[in-house]
Amino acid sequence: MNHFNSIRIIFVCFIFLLTIPTMALAQLNVVTTTEDIASIVREVGGDLVTVKSIAKGYQDPHVIEAKPSYMLKVNRADLLIYQGLELEVGWLPMLIQGGRNKKVFPGQLGHLDVSEAITPLDVPIGELDRSMGDVHPSGNPHYHLNPHNGLLMADSIADRLSLLDPANADAYQSNLDDFSKRLENKIREWTARMEKFQNLNVITYHATWNYLLDFLAIESIGTIENRPGIPPSGKHLSELATMMKQTNTRVILQANFFEKEFSDLLAGKTQGEVVVLPAYAGGTREAKDYLALFDVLINKLEKTFGKHLSVVNGESR
Amino acid sequence: MSEFLTFMGAPIAACILLTLVYTYFGCHVLKREIIFIDLSLAQLAALGTTVAFYMHLELDSPGSFALSLLFIVAGAAFFASTRNLSASIPQEAVIGIVYVVGASVALLIASQMPHGAEHLKTLLNGSILWIDWQGVLLIFCVILIVGMVHRITGKKLIEQSRTYKNPLGQNSPSWTSDFLFYITLGLVIVFSVRTAGVFLIFTFLIVPAVCAALFSQSITTQFFIGSILGVVASITGLVLSYHLDQPTGATLVCTFGVAFLASLLLSHLRSSG
Known part of the structure; x- marks a missing residue:
């Protein structure tokens, strides 16, 4: 047995x-x-x-x-x-x-x-025109x-x-x-935390952020690259600067794999702030997966927008 | 091993073919002191492709290749003419001017297209890793045509390259033979720059020829030494790239760089010892 x-x-x-x-x-x-x-x-x-x-x-x-x-x-x-x-x-x-x-x-x-x-x-x-x-x-x-x-x-x-x-x-x-x-x-x-920033304006470097902004109901009033992958012209930058001043836009969003020089240049002329964000999971150490990526994005945006919202409100008062 | 050959077989074959043909041209280019001719011709080919892209022609379509060839023909005719137009300016300066203007025109056209700059970058970077046997066959056919042309004019061409700087009467290259030299080199470039990329082609063209020039003055001997060195460096580079998993083009260029340093050291030891 x-x-x-x-x-x-x-x-x-x-x-x-x-x-x-x-x-x-x-x-x-x-x-x-x-x-x-x-x-x-x-x-x-x-x-x-x-x-x-x-x-x-x-x-x-x-x-x-x-x-x-x-x-x-x-x-x-x-x-x-x-x-x-x-x-x-x-x-x-x-x-x-x-x-x-x-x-x-x-x-x-x-x-x-x-x-x-x-x-x-x-x-x-309509008809697609590459130009x-x-x-x-x-x-x-x-x-x-x-x-x-x-x-x-x-x-x-x-x-x-x-x-x-x-x-x-x-x-x-x-x-x-x-x-x-x-x-x-x-x-x-995330929606609850970001609700108070709805209808704010931002500038983005590349059209990377349009879906995130669509989710948060934040408006992108322009991109620094006026054509994807092509550095901006001086004229385009000065138009953006004028637009930012008129609309009281202070925040410039950009992904961490792009050069920062143009965003910095524009921010310097408009008292704006460049926020560099990971655009994909794994983009920074904290953004280790899909959910963590959004935690990082929302944390950063909440902090930045909070600061600028109070400035804007303070000025208008 | 078999897995290595499955993936790297075609790239190895392509590298060997390109090393041989570019070493041959490299020996001539070196003698003629027109080192940057390939960058200039590659830029013209890229300009042709960019114009084709702008006209909605597919990449790698016959129309796109035809436009590249058209720009190369124009460039070859221009380079062949400037040599006779003015003796007081070095050919290298003309080549440089064509390069920067060609690159800037391509950038202006690319700036009209979404992701045009990236398109330009991939045009010039390429990657030998993606080549398949069909691509190898295409390169082989181009080399065959170019080889046949040079078979007929070869002897005279060697003589001309040897005395290019100080032409002696009848040996002075005619417009036609200069044009033929540029157009055949341009043809090889058009069909290889998309797969190999500008850096790698420059390496294939110059490094084996320069290394060989350290050991011999004869163009024929240089070609043999350069070919052997180029083939060994190519295979070493591809094996390294595969086992270390590094970008293939950059690994190859660095391997050739090491080969150059080793040759320099060897020739120094030889001459001093």
Whole structure:
């Protein structure tokens, strides 16, 4: 009897050992272009997925230097998720080709463009004229900066994970519910804290912040780059300065991967303040994931706007 | 190893092909003292692509290549002419002027387009890592054409490059042979700058030729020494880039830099010892 028991224990242990490698293999291998998508995949996929992001949070995903490991990542991926709306157009198509992995080719189940889940802002109306400058033909690609879009992104990611791994669909659903609940609570908190700043005006460096400002009901009255990616002309800067004075605008927002010199120049002429913000999860040490990114953003904006709101009110009194 | 070859096979083949053809041109360029000719021609090619982009032509479409070639032809004709127009200005100055004006015109056009500057930057940076076998074949065909042209004019060209600075009567290069030299180099640049990038092409052109010039005065010997050095440095750079996971172009350029330092040291030891 004793003998039989020990055989049984060994047998159970053996079976257990056998399942360890298969469990590891069963993990879905997800590659994302940005840390924000990676962060949401981590929330929704939990232990069932491994996820790696190509662009780091402090890098501008418009421009990424090619490294061999990116091709290896794409080559081994079961699922490639990207932000779309031409954000990664400069390098992702070549990377997909270079990765030689049919699973993540366009049209396959392992290829997910999250922008299909959201409604883009700044979509040009009518015929597209490239000479107009600030037009992304399919809309502004920085949509992750509205936390409501985070909910939609998580939905779409959970759907796709369930399609690829139907056995764990329930787990993905419950992870999704949990994440959505936490995000919704946070959205209520952020909205409440920022309510008093609604209809304030700001200047932004690049159209990066339009979704965040849309969420906070804050108005962007101009961008320092009058055409994305092109340094401003002197005339444009002086027009902005006049506009800032007329509208009593004091705050200039910019992402931490852009040069600060033009924002500083404008701030110096208008008694304004440049607020440098991380635009992606991982952009600073505190903004370590998608929720933490917004905590950092809201903390900084609340402090800055609070200071300037009191100045503005003090002057008008 | 097999994984390394899956990903790096095409880049290795491309680097070897480009090293060989650019070392050949490099030896001539060095003798003629027109070191920055490739930057200037690459900038003209980029200007052509930028104009094409502005006219809504797709990148890498035949129309876009045609415009680049058109700018290169104009540049080649200009460079071939200025040499005869005025003997008092060095050719290097003309090359420099074309480079800065070309770059600025491209920037002015790019400033009319969203993310135009980034477009310009990717045009000039490129990445050899993304090249596939089809791209290698294209480069091979271009090199074949250029090689055939030079096969016919080669002997005379070597003589001309050797005496470029002090031409002796009949050896003085004609407008046609100068034009042919610029246009063939331009052709290789048009078809390689998008994949290799300006820095890497400059490296391929100059470093092997300079290293070889430390050891020999004959263009033919320089070409052989430079080719061997270039191929070894290319493969070393690609292996390093893969194993250290660093951006490929920059790693290659640095490897060539180290090769240059080593050659300098070696030639110094040789001459003093």
